[in-house]
Amino acid sequence: MTPLDVAFAACGLLAVVGGVLAVSTRHVVRAALWLVVALLGVAGALLVLGGELVALVLVLVYVGAVVVLVLFALMLTRAPIGPDRAHAAGPWRAAGAAALGAATAGLLATVLVPLADGTVAVADVPSSAVAEQLFGTWVWPFELLSLLLLAALVGALAVARSRPAPSGAAAGEAAGEVP
Amino acid sequence: MIHLAGPYLLAAVLVGTGVAGVAVRRNAVLVLVGVELVLSGGLVLLVAAQASGGDRWAAGSVLPLFVITIAAAEVVVALAVVLAVFRRRGSIDLDLPGAAGDAGR
Numbered sequence: 094m095t096p097l098d099v100a101f102a103a104c105g106l107l108a109v110v111g112g113v114l115a116v117s118t119r120h121v122v123r124a125a126l127w128l129v130v131a132l133l134g135v136a137g138a139l140l141v142l143g144g145e146l147v148a149l150v151l152v153l154v155y156v157g158a159v160v161v162l163v164l165f166a167l168m169l170t171r172a173p174i175g176p177d178r179a180h181a182a183g184p185w186r187a188a189g190a191a192a193l194g195a196a197t198a199g200l201l202a203t204v205l206v207p208l209a210d211g212t213v214a215v216a217d218v219p220s221s222a223v224a225e226q227l228f229g230t231w232v233w234p235f236e237l238l239s240l241l242l243l244a245a246l247v248g249a250l251a252v253a254r255s256r257p258a259p260s261g262a263a264a265g266e267a268a269g270e271v272p
Numbered sequence: 273m274i275h276l277a278g279p280y281l282l283a284a285v286l287v288g289t290g291v292a293g294v295a296v297r298r299n300a301v302l303v304l305v306g307v308e309l310v311l312s313g314g315l316v317l318l319v320a321a322q323a324s325g326g327d328r329w330a331a332g333s334v335l336p337l338f339v340i341t342i343a344a345a346e347v348v349v350a351l352a353v354v355l356a357v358f359r360r361r362g363s364i365d366l367d368l369p370g371a372a373g374d375a376g377r
Binding site for chain 1: 273274275276277278279280281282283284285286287288289290291292293295296297298299301302304305306308309312315316317319320322323324325329330331332333334336337338340341342343344345346347348349351352353354355356358359364365
């Protein structure tokens with residue numbers, strides 16, 4: 094056990110505990126906040142593995158933007174403050190989901206862990222090398238990503254905005270048909 | 273020096289937790305929490321590939337950035353769809369009957 098192993102185990106434990114609580118808690122807002130804890134643990138693990146840039150972007154984008162978006166969506170869909178009893182899963186469903194998750198984790202672990210061939214020295218990839226490759230080898234996928242983000246932005250606006258008045262009445266009728 | 277079994281085990285457990293979260297949640301917004309956990313497991317695997325020194329073109333650092341960006345775009349569109357469904361049906365319960373019928377009209 095090297096110090097890096099100990100640091101990785103601590104961050105991984107934080108990530109796993111946060112993840113398990115995020116998927117199992119009854120409070121919807123606390124689920125989003127436990128996701129923050131899990132993602133901070135993952136960011137720490139990535140930092141130990143030598144991916145400083147990835148860890149920083151993870152914290153910036155996931156914790157800073159995605160979790161805030163999830164919290165906004167929870168508020169806009171009128172999430173209850175206390176435990177969410179309207180959407181509580183039954184015991185059989187919880188047991189089935191836990192079994193499914195354990196089976197997935199077990200399957201992946203049995204495939205991946207034999208591939209780990211001993212200890213390795215963490216490769217040091219400086220950020221300047223990452224930038225060089227990002228804007229050299231990977232420049233076309235990078236530019237396509239900006240198109241994807243633009244399409245997602247326009248698409249999200251088009252889907253989520255309220256309808257204008259004439260078709261809004263039709264939407265109101267359609268919503269009225271649903272019991 | 274680090275043993276590679278740690279990152280692989282962490283990725284497997286994160287993906288399993290995320291799959292369980294997707295399966296157990298009835299609130300459509302909270303399904304996304306499980307999806308995020310699955311994606312973070314993938315990130316751990318990619319960066320572990322870089323740490324073992326086996327990647328070319330700095331793929332272990334660049335591909336996670338791409339995954340994070342695509343995940344952010346996916347979450348934005350998914351939440352927009354959830355909000356539109358909530359406005360139309362007044363509920364985001366995934367078990368509510370009639371969800372398939374709504375798509376047909």
